[in-house]
Amino acid sequence: ETKAWTILAGMIAPQAAGVFHSDFVKGFVRAETVAYDDFVATGSIAAAREKRLLKSEGKDHIVQEGDVMLFCFNV
Numbered sequence: 341e342t343k344a345w346t347i348l349a350g351m352i353a354p355q356a357a358g359v360f361h362s363d364f365v366k367g368f369v370r371a372e373t374v375a376y377d378d379f380v381a382t383g384s385i386a387a388a389r390e391k392r393l394l395k396s397e398g399k400d401h402i403v404q405e406g407d408v409m410l411f412c413f414n415v
Contacts, residue, residue, distance in 0.1 A: 347409075348403070349403055349405050350402060350403065351403045352401060352402055353368065353371040353398070353402075357413065363413070367413040368413050369413055369414055370398055370412045371396075371409050372385075373407045373408065375393070376406035376408055379408045385410065
């Protein structure tokens with residue numbers, strides 16, 4: 341199952357995570373991001389990871405237009 345939420349450009353990663361659940365803000369560890377165009381070109385997150393296009397970003401990452409993000413958290 342895949343879902344999408346609207347996140348405003350300029351938000352920092354923990355704020356973006358909080359758009360869909362407040363626990364993600366409290367326990368934010370990192371965000372794995374890939375540019376949308378790279379995601380489409382590779383066809384999957386796994387393929388983007390294999391091609392080293394998936395980046396691990398910290399709490400200070402500023403969300404960019406077209407970021408596809410996976411949030412890692414621990415509560």
